[in-house]
Amino acid sequence: MSGHDALVVALVVLVLLGAVPVLAGILQYALVPVHAWRNHLRDAAPYLPRVVVVVPAWNEGAVLAASLERLMRLEYPPDRLRVLVVDDASTDDTPDVVLAKAAEHPGRIVHLRRAHGGQGKAHTLNHGIAHALADDWMQALLIMDADVIYRPDSLRRMTRHLADERVGAVTAFIREGSGRPGSVARFIGYEYVTAQAAARRAQNVLGAMACLAGxxxxxxxxxxxxxxxxxxxxTLAEDTYTTFLTQLDGRRVVFEPAAVVLAEEPDSVRALWKQRVRWARGNVQITGTFEHVWFRRPWPVRRGGQRLGSWTFGVIWFSVYLLPVAIVAASIGLVGLHLVAQTTALVAFRSLWWLAVAAYVFITTVTLLLDGETARRSWFQGLTFPGLLALVVMSAAWFPGLWEDTVPGLLxxxxxxxGRDAWQLALYAWPxxxxxxxxxxxxCDGVRALRVLxxxxxxxxxxxxxxxxxxxDAYVKQWRGAVAVWDKTEKTGRVVG
Amino acid sequence: MSTDDQPASTPDPDELADEIRADARAERRVLWVALVGLLVTAAVLVVLGALR
Incomplete structure (x- = not known):
């Protein structure tokens, strides 16, 4: 093999790397229909344990009254439900709001105040968990966020899975529920259907859950x-850490799609960026902390049921974790091929993007059908999720000459x-x-004059x-050892449910 | 879903068992969702292929 041929092969391999996340996405969605019969409902049973709800709260006065009231209206035996609001030394009216609600519902809501706060959510939760564990009364513990609104049937739809002692934890479907969502919140609403209603059903099928919703x-x-x-x-991903520990200790983690709770999510790009950098840095930490788990099946199974080390789960985890790497690889591969073997570049480009079109149509259709409420709010965000220019690239892959000949010809x-050469390079490098x-x-979001853009x-x-x-960005921050602080996502009480 | 004005009721065990069975039946819809997804994808690819 000549040096030129070897270079072409290497560049084609880089393009193929770009196809891995697309294939992993298709694989994940292909597992969704299996959930029709491979789910945990067969082993669920009526079970209403004594539940302590731990609500971490730092300056949550704007949202707490509504979420506490909805907890009090759960279709759940009142004598089996207690709420601990762990006030992380709030400086707003959080104590007043909680104490007012505690007075309305004597014995059912407790205000626990930490004298010194600001250490982060995990510390706040631990204060409440220690309090709950000190009492034999508690049989199950629900961790929630202060802004989350529980639908009346949601808790009982979760507890039924704990009737099976092999199950250690259950998570619900968190739906973006802002009353008047903007574009960012609508995008998140759509994303949550892909990441929860679809992906977690697939993980139920695999018997390995990536993350309990915080x-x-x-x-x-x-x-x-x-x-x-x-x-x-x-870590910055304490919920993922708990999820992994639970499964590695031999207990199952179950996602219950019929248990729906509503949450307010960021509605600006800057707030989204702050929240997601924290999550992504947490995932970098988790990937390193559990490096002994990946692709190691059969992991020593203590009581059976956990499959975190399976190849399928590993491919799904790393296809998300290494998505930026795959994008860089595919772009370098296509641009490199364009320079050394143009025909091969064109074939590779069209093959990759044809696959992307098939994945886009299948995933978008299934996502919109999975959750009708979100589809009604976020159908346009679903269609434009990859970006309008990515749709242009897809059309360029499907219709050669459309943008080079047909459209300019119309004008x-x-x-x-x-121009053709530059256009082709731009298409190859677009991701x-x-x-x-x-x-x-x-x-733009950070500059008042440009925010409209x-x-x-x-x-x-x-x-x-x-x-x-x-x-x-999270990779870079981790690599540079940037300070890891727990930045709270601001909530304003927009949820309507 | 209950309205905000009404305290929610507590279901009895028989109702809970019925609910589990109903949810298991309802979950079969993901099969149809995936089937529709496949059909839509195939149709779109055929149309796009024909338009080329």
Whole structure:
């Protein structure tokens, strides 16, 4: 094999790397229908344990009254439900709001105040968990966020899975529930259907759960005690850490799609960026902390049921974790091929993007059908999730000559050879360019005069590429050892449910 | 779903068992969702292929 041929092969391999996350996405969605019969409902049974709800609260006065009231209206035996609001030394009216609600519902809501706060959510939770574990009354513990609104039937739909002692924890479907959502919140609403209603059904099928939703995680007492009776405070992804510990200790984690809770999510790119950098840095920490788990099946199974080390789960985890790397690889591969073997570049480009079109149509259709309420709010965000310019790239892959000949021809124009070359290079490099341009969306959001541009830019560049750019930012921050602080996402009480 | 004005009721065990069975039946819809997804994808690819 000549050096030229070897280079071409290497570049084709880079393009193939770009196809891995697309295939992993298709695989995940292919597992969704299996959930029709491979779910935990067969082993669920009526079970209403005594539940302590731990609500961490730091300056949550704007949202707490509504969420506490909805907890009091759960279709759950009142004598089996107690709420501990752990006030992390709030400086707003949080204590007044909680004490007022506690007076309305004597004995059912307790206000626990930490004298010194600001250490982060995990520390706050641990204060409440220690309080709950000190009393034999508690049989199960629900961790939620202060802004989350529980639908009346949601808790009982979660507890039924704990009737099976092999289950250590249950999580619900968190739906974006802002009353008047903007574009960012609508994108998140759509994303949550892909990441929860679809992906977690697939993970139920695999028997390996990536993460218990931080705002809706129900633990059996036995599980909490087995994992040490506390939440890890060393990472920024304490809920993922707990999820992994539970499964590695031999208990199952179940996602219950029929248990729906509503949450308020960020509605600006800057707030989204802050929240997701924290999550992504947490995932970097988790990937390293559990490095002994990946692709190691059969992992020593103590009581059976956990499959975190399976190849399928590993491929799904790393296809998300390494998505920016795959994008960079595919772009370098295509641009490199364009320079050394143009015909191969064209074939590789069309093959990759044809696959992307198939995945886009299948995933978008299934996502919109899975959750009708979100589909009604976020159908346009679903269609434009990859970005309007990515749709242009897809059309260029499907219809050769559309943008080089047909469209300019309609305007009486003709593209020069240099223009065609530049256009082709732009198409090849678009995924990388989109990721590099994404910080521009955040920058516009941060400048008052340019803020009006941030949302149109978000649609043009795409919510997906913005998420990839955030992951890349998280890599860089981790690599540089930037200070890891627990930045709270501001909530204003917009949820309507 | 209950309205905000009415305290929610507590279901009895028989109702809870019925609810589990009903949810298991309802979950079968993901099969149809995926099937529709496949059909839509196939249709779109055929149309796009024909338009080329």
């Amino acid at each position: 705002g809706a995680q129900l633990h059996s007492r036995a599980n909490l005690e087995a994992i040490g009776g506390r939440i890890d405070t060393s 009486g124009l003709r593209m020069s050879d240099a 990388l360019l989109a990721m590099l341009l994404a910080p521009l969306v955040r920058a 941030s949302v149109p830019l978000l649609y043009v560049i795409g919510f997906g590429p913005v998420l990839c750019a955030i992951t890349l």
